[in-house]
Amino acid sequence: MALRLRRETALDLTLEGTVGSFRVGAGSGGSRSLEVKYLLTHVGLNFSTSSNDKLLSALAPVREIFDFQTLDFDEIMQRDIDDARVSAELVPYLLDEQSKDMIKLFPPIVIVVMPIREGRTQPESFYPEVSVETLEPEGDREHPVLSTRSGSVGSEVFQFEQPIDDGRPLTSDLVRLKLNTHRTRLVIVDGQHRAMALLAIYRNLKDQWSDERRAPFKEYYSAWTKNYIERFNLNEINLPVLLCTIPELDTVYTGDFDMKKAARSIFLTLNKTARQVSDARNKLLDDNDLISFLMRRTLSHIKERDARSPHALRIANVELDQEGSRQKIQTPVAITGVPHIYYMTEHMMLDNGGTVRGVKPRAGTFYNRTRLDDLLARLDGRNLLGAGTADTIRRDLFTAAAAEKLATQFDSRYGTYVIGALERFAPFDRHNRAVIEMGEQLEREQDRQLKPILLEGQGIGRVFEAHRTSLRQRLRNGYFRTDVPEIEASSRRLDATATRIEDTVTRLRRDRAARLFGDLSDKKLVRGEDGAIHPKMVDWCNRLYDELFTTVAFQTALVCGFLGLVEKAERKLKKGDFGDQPPIDRDQAFDEYVTQLNQFFVPRSPTQLKRLIRVFIGEVADDKEVWAVRPSNQTFRSVVYRAEMQPDQWPKYRYLLLEIWHPTHPGLQSIVAEERSECRAEVFAALHDHYETAFCRETQKAKDELSKDERKAIFGQAFDTYSGLIKNIGADALDRRAMREALSQVPATASTEADPEMEDDQVA
Template identity: 50%
Template sequence: MALSLRKSSALNLELEGSTGSFRVGSIAGTNNTLEVKYFLTDLSLDYESGASAQVLSHLAPVRELFETEKLEFDEIMQRDIDDARVSAELVPYLLDKNSRDMVKLFPPIVVVILPTVPNANRPADKYPPVVTEDGTSADGQEERRTRSGAIGQEVFEFSQPILDGEVVKHDLNRLKLNTERTRLVIVDGQHRAMALLALYRNLQDKWTDERRAPYKDFYEEWTPNYIRQFQLSHISLPVMFCTFPELDEHYKGDFDLKKAARSIFLTLNKTARKVSESRNRLLDDNDLIALFLRKTLSAIKNRDVLSQNSIRIFNVELDQSGDRIKIESAIAVTGVNHIYYIIEHLLLNKPDDVSGISARAGKYYKRTDLEAYGASRRLDARNILGAALADTTYRDIFSRDAGDKLAEQYDTNYGAFLLEFYVRFAPIEAHCRASLSLEENLKSQENRKLRPILFEGQGMSRVFNDHRDNLREKLKSKEFGSEATKIEEIIKNLDITAGQIKSAIDRFKGQRAVNFVDSISDKNKLKDGTDIHPKIVGFISDLYDNVFSSVAFQTAAVATFFGEVERAQAEAKKVGAAKIDVTAEFDAYLTSLHALFVPKSVSQFRSLVEVFVGKVEGEITEWKLVRTPHTFREVVYPGEMQPDQWPKYRYMMLELWRPQNEHLQAVVAASRDVCRAQVFKALVGRRKDEFTRNEVKREEDLTPAERATFVTQAYEAIRTLLNNLGWKTTEIPSKKTFEGLSAEPAEISPAAVAEEDEVWESAEDAADEGISSAE
């Protein structure tokens, strides 16, 4: 008799619920949409339901499922979790003393079933082949099965009863999963899910996993004894498990599973609680600038740990709070919004967007025509894509193939240099080296609290502080009753952690200051004992907080170079000269910037201080600062340096830059003269306004001598600033020369596309109009 062998199924988790479908898309440049087949069920804390407990043991935020440092940027699908909000708002909603017998209602948690790459804990691009077939269940019920993967190697399987020839969607539907080959990735509702998971883990002591443990402190006040006071069987949350049956190994279109998951997230969050602008930009598949952004971030992320340079992805603030531009993380030195802004300007600027030191003009979020705004030319799109495809490719309409090719060209023409700036600009390298040293130190100590707060979720420091404040408020309101003693102990432990965080950040700032002054030959004059003097550390820290890490400074540093090189290339082409060696000139440009920002002596360090804050009298460690009229802010722009004001820093870059190529020298000199004229004219005007205001005098009543005084004061201030920026006294033009400079830039090419009545509009302004700045 023949022996009948049947392969055993690998599906080890079975759920009951109902099925349905919807579509997402389309991907930029196509009319295609993608079917999402979902399974709707619920999870509860009723442990008589084995399936719920099994799902809760496998369900987790992305931060716990994958090692984020090993994920590419196209694999990022979620923002940081605000654990303080979960603990302070969502857990109490579930555990409501006033309605403890009521079933709690949340919108569904949306989970995508992602297969993993064989022998690697990272998401795969496609499912194993998906087949649909009719059969009979073990109890004789006719059913339709949709299965991914061969029997014995399955990923998922839907089973739907067939009654009277119709497939039933609601009753007795089943979803079976292989938990070894899949990850249950929350793409919407991770805060709601975390509330349920926190209760489950506290009851079952399920925080021991290394990737979960750092977040335990946020939920310690919810003790098992406290939780068990409530009717746990009545706490039940709807969960929607999503799959994309079309996206198996036979699929030939532009989607993959990660892009499809991002599409669900963005679709669901368009009208939900606002997602930060930085997170939207990271996830947006319909914006070429976002694609180029991810290209640069991936390059930073993929830097080898043995690299001579120290920048790492934790030096980039990925999920900036709301739409804030200023960096909040002590460890970060740039952010998603910074890099996006820079790339957007590099590719979509017009010749008249920047005029001298005036604020940048233009509503860039409206600029979608690559040809009209120069991006097509800058990326050589017609040669790279062919004329026909280039003519139908826009910032928000492009095929995957076109996007990939343009991204490669962006990386060659711009991205590689942008990365080089972050890698080689000495103050940024000093910052990154200090942060890497701290991270390695915490790793060696196996510190499971400080390292995640400082390095893994850049919103965690803010969340940690919010959590401490929430617990204090709860203690004051006597919310926990007999558990108050436990809460007091938790707060004490949190205060100890807060002290350790502050100490770690202080050590980091001290090491950063050491790195910053490393090139100073007589650096011992900056020390108080064996350490850099605290006031000098404070000055350097302020320089990072308000200058080096700002969008305005970083944009000026990069965009100034490319703006002038682009003009100089055009001038060289007119006379048939050889193309400018961009790499060599970029090297020379960084060297020029380092003349100010890498002081070689205490005297040069004094000049740096004088440029930014004032004159140091006496020994520098005494730090007796005298306010002077010739700092950069006093001379150029005393107002707040918003991103669109970056041309003010452009003027500084032009004063520092010493190009090698003769055409570039001429272009830089011309731009510098325009800026000097505008700075001089504006400063004379401010001196006059200050005088008339203080003396209560009308402008028309000013004497020629008084007017001459304003000119002299302005010139002396500029002359001293230029001297501190590295110009020799004999190289600085005379006052008469300054008075004769033209404040008008050279005539703009008539080929430039007009954009009438445009001024820079911030993300906040765009939001007020109901328009996203990413549109």
């Protein structure tokens, strides 16, 4: 009887899952791309499954596997790991006290099964020769399987086993990937931060930080102790993993790829088309941020507006998503956006009363404010929630019930004024009505193509334009080999649609300008020879919306400027600082506020129109052709702030509104007058410093070398320039003595950050 010798396998880790493949790369000289054969499975912290323990032991980030100095693997695949971020954000996501029993999910962690040299940690360029064969049932193998094996039996590197049913290998049922963990390294090519969160928990549980490559990073995760981790239901933490092999890259391969190039190609393939979630969408969808919750309430109320509403505001007027972290409105129908309303809500709720002083930029970093003391005080939170709940609630730790109670109070005390401003501030209302008219026109024309693009999905327009541009580019590059005439016809149709979109938006903006100037007693001032609104007035109107009305800074000043001063007056009333005065009726004060602003921003006479132009554009050169404007040094931007108006600079716009707003409530009137006076002093000090610096630069003098006459001339220049702006706003004249006192009391550099390089004739 012949003795049958069976070689013992070297495969010591067996994983079950679903098999699949994709292709990456293309070698030089036209060589074909490579097939990546992968197993999709999962790994977790349930150690009753032995494969979890074994896989987590073998898994490691790139930095722990290979010597970067010799391999440059950090450049090949991924950046270094931000352990602070993993510990502060990703580990807490997995160990979340608010949802201990919920399954936690990340996108798949992508791993390349990298062969290494026997007895060393350096990667091999190729797998041992790969063979594909059918294995008949034997031992515990009940069905034939298709085997894809690297290496001979006894020295294998990996082996796929796919059961064969009806002559075809299965892709999902009982597929196995077996690995030799002594001859491979599991290299993470995508998802190192996600994987590190799981590994940190595992290593703290198993005390597996002693390896010299791991030890330097142990301290980052020391706060997550074994006792703390064991409080959680770890069995529910299962994360998807994709283990990739490249069977073609074995020792008989003759192309120009190797394992390092293939790993890089996999990484690039997975990431080159990845789209980062926009900042706006993160804010919109964040369920662990109470500010986002309150903002969504405001958006929900806007969404409820319909044809029965007395105002024209609709959810289409809110830009819900934007590219990247941009805050500038990109959709022509929108007047505001998620970043705008979020910023306002965050400030209204988390401001401690000391972040806005005069015209200086708003102080403090609000994104890391998690305590809710100011929010609870504003919303009467301790009475609503009870002391126990109020003492424990945080911005990122709250119950749905508590959020609902606070939101109801927020709606009536704050959210209503956000919506009120978007509905009732006349430039917004005129825009919103023009958008409704545009939609009705498209409906009358039964244009089923343009209406969705412009009104029914703010991402549709971007997708349309991206597709049009891509198709045109591919046609130019000769990408298509067949059906070119039909594709060219499709491209022409897309171009025609784009032209119709552009024409529709042009009509919208022309209608908006006509509405903004619709109350003028002499409409001939803004019309051309054809009787239509003059194109230059449309351009100026567009500029006013783009650079002023739709900015985060202006809208925050409009809403938070009002509420901040009302709160300040209410605090003084409560302390008795104003004597025996009635409480402030917020609704009445807001009505008065909006009415006065509308009287300024919507001109009704030629004089008012010219003042508005002088404040924001320049000097009117011809009384009969108001669009003929020359540069002026008396515009708001020339006098108050000459640099880019970032959101935190909104106190500058607040000051402009203070020059227009004159409340009748005595206490509120006193607060507004006091704030206005402080702002004026800071603006003048900065403007004077700007002129003084420019004069010294031109004359090559130091400031302490200036003569009395020179100082007098500089003061007069600054005073006359500022007075011109004040006159155009229609506010009370400047007090010369108060301005002189401001020079000794206000540090100019701390007020408006004036740019000494800017010329005096700077146009707004």
